[in-house]
Amino acid sequence: MSSVSDKSQFDHLSEPPLDPHYALKELFHADNHPKKVILGSGVYRDDNSEPWILPTVQKVQPLAPAEAIVRENQDSSRYEYLPISGFAPFISTARQVLFGPLGDKDARVVSMHTVSGTGANSLGARFLAETLKPSAVWLSDPSWVNHENIWGLVGVNVEKYPYWDAATKKLNFEGMIGTLETVARPGDVVLLHACAHNPTGVDPSKEQWKRVADVCQQRGLFPFFDCAYQGFASGNLAEDAWAVRHFVERGLLEMAVAQSFSKNMGLYGERVGALHLLCGTATAAQKAKGHLSRLQRGQVSQPPTMGARLAATILADEELFQSWLGDLKEMSGRIRGMREALYGELVRLATPGEWGHVVSQIGMFSYTGLTPEQVAAIQDDSHVYILKSGRISVAGLNTNNVKYVTEAIDAAVRKHPF
Ligand SMILES: Cc1ncc(COP(=O)(O)O)c(C=O)c1O
Numbered sequence: 089m090s091s092v093s094d095k096s097q098f099d100h101l102s103e104p105p106l107d108p109h110y111a112l113k114e115l116f117h118a119d120n121h122p123k124k125v126i127l128g129s130g131v132y133r134d135d136n137s138e139p140w141i142l143p144t145v146q147k148v149q150p151l152a153p154a155e156a157i158v159r160e161n162q163d164s165s166r167y168e169y170l171p172i173s174g175f176a177p178f179i180s181t182a183r184q185v186l187f188g189p190l191g192d193k194d195a196r197v198v199s200m201h202t203v204s205g206t207g208a209n210s211l212g213a214r215f216l217a218e219t220l221k222p223s224a225v226w227l228s229d230p231s232w233v234n235h236e237n238i239w240g241l242v243g244v245n246v247e248k249y250p251y252w253d254a255a256t257k258k259l260n261f262e263g264m265i266g267t268l269e270t271v272a273r274p275g276d277v278v279l280l281h282a283c284a285h286n287p288t289g290v291d292p293s294k295e296q297w298k299r300v301a302d303v304c305q306q307r308g309l310f311p312f313f314d315c316a317y318q319g320f321a322s323g324n325l326a327e328d329a330w331a332v333r334h335f336v337e338r339g340l341l342e343m344a345v346a347q348s349f350s351k352n353m354g355l356y357g358e359r360v361g362a363l364h365l366l367c368g369t370a371t372a373a374q375k376a377k378g379h380l381s382r383l384q385r386g387q388v389s390q391p392p393t394m395g396a397r398l399a400a401t402i403l404a405d406e407e408l409f410q411s412w413l414g415d416l417k418e419m420s421g422r423i424r425g426m427r428e429a430l431y432g433e434l435v436r437l438a439t440p441g442e443w444g445h446v447v448s449q450i451g452m453f454s455y456t457g458l459t460p461e462q463v464a465a466i467q468d469d470s471h472v473y474i475l476k477s478g479r480i481s482v483a484g485l486n487t488n489n490v491k492y493v494t495e496a497i498d499a500a501v502r503k504h505p506f
Contacts, residue, residue: 108233112473121471125489127480128473130286130452131356132320132419135486140419142354144411148401166397170390172381174201174362178396181403182362186315186329186347187336195370198377200363200384201391205316205348208363210238212312212344214383215365215376216277217242220310225277226268228252230477232286232314235279244277252288257445257457259290265299274308282345283328284317284451287479291321291450297331301338311335311343319352321451323420325413342368349399351452352416358395423452426485430454433494440501454480462500469503470496 106114112128134140173179179199183191191197202208216222217239225239228251239246249272250263268278280300285291292300304311313335318328326333335341342365349360365380367373384391402408427447434443446454458466458478466472472493474480485493 108475112475115467116473119471119473123489123492124471124473125484125493126473127482127484127493128475130351130481130483132351132354132423132452132483133486135422135488137484137486137489140354142412142415144402144408144415145353145355145398147408147411148398166393170201170393170396172384172390173199173377174391175393175396175400177404178360178400179362181400182347182349183364185325185403186318186332186345186364188326188329188333194366196367196373198365198367198373198380200380201396202346202361202363202384203388203391204350204359204361205314205346206234206238206361207359207388207391208346208348208361209235209314210241211363211380211383211387212346212365213238213242213244214387215380216310216312216344217244218383219376219379220275220277222276222310223273225279225312226272226309227279228264228281228285230287231279231281232316235314239279247272247276249278251285252290252455254457257442257455259288259292259296261292261296264292265296265303268300268303268309269307272307272309275310277310277312278304279312279314280331282313282315282318282332283330284321284453286316286451287453287475287477288455289449289451289453289482290445290455292331294330294334297334301335301341304335305338305340311341313343313345315345316348317351317451318347319413319416320420323417325416336366342366349395353399353402353412355395355398358398359392360395360399423482426482426490427454429487429490430482430485430494433491434497437494437498439494439498441506452481452483454482456480456497458497458500459504459506461504462497465500465503466496469499472496 109128116126132140179201180192183199202211224245224247226247226249227235229248236246249267250260253260283291313332319325321328332345335343345364347362350356365376367376402412431443431446456478460476463474463476
């Protein structure tokens, strides 16, 4: 019988900290309290706290046994490998959603179908690290937790520009623009959230976006938009892509956009996304495509098919597209309604503090301004799970739990005053 070793070449590894979202989820699942609530993850839930399969998605892919779906669909090539750049009908329609109806015509844009928004961020980071060799990538402080991880993995120095002003609970725009103007170096990458900033829920105004574009142009900074919530923020695709389209219209900026259909189509696990790179010339775009393909080949070879087929079917069919616009209105509207309900309850209870930001913020998240002490009290006393940063996923609120959650917040704020 062979002996079993008590040593490993990996014994020296330290235990990396658990991602805060997953740590929170584990605690929540271990809790048996009947009224427990989790406001952690960035996933949409309906008014009964259930995942919501968009009615439009169900029209294309009805919930049925796998055999029935396969029999219905006679396309025998559906499980074949895609090209390295992905499913062409998906790329074409995704570009139109992002850049507008003519968005598919610009030969200076090269697009890759990616493993959702994370894959697009990651492929873009790898490509820019290799080609531009920036002295730093500038992330908003705070930003989506994975940004720092993704850029760290490709060996680029991560720096932060001011974003959230804890005192005013608003955007610290002067801090942001001042840092980009005076500290960031030409050739650096600036990561920008196209809309519905994660985690704060605070976006620049159109006038402020114009100033950011000016600074990128004047200082030679490379804008990289992360567009994970188009249509989910305002319910309007053009409105949520305004910043991206404005940067494109400038004509002189080269830029990248990571696009995700996880949230706006509710296709989280299908991993549907794209990376778009706008180059100064069509020739440069062709060369960039070769390098993006090389990187994609080494990471995933070819992207997955099913989700992209679903998305492309919806985006290309006028009736389904209109139906999807209705779904976007429903999701964004329910979230706005929950913001108002939360605010209304806080006012009714006369909870100490100023809470107007809860309704002025946009998208899935609200940076509440709750302190770590208050967050801990909310969890311990009321079994409501919120990230330590005080960020709540408003999508986790519904008409059944919003009163209970507000009472939990009220009690914690009185126990541990600001
Ligand atoms: C800002 C931001 N970017 C990207 C993503 C990536 O999402 P996915 O990989 O599911 O498309 C998320 C998801 O939460 C996000 O909030």
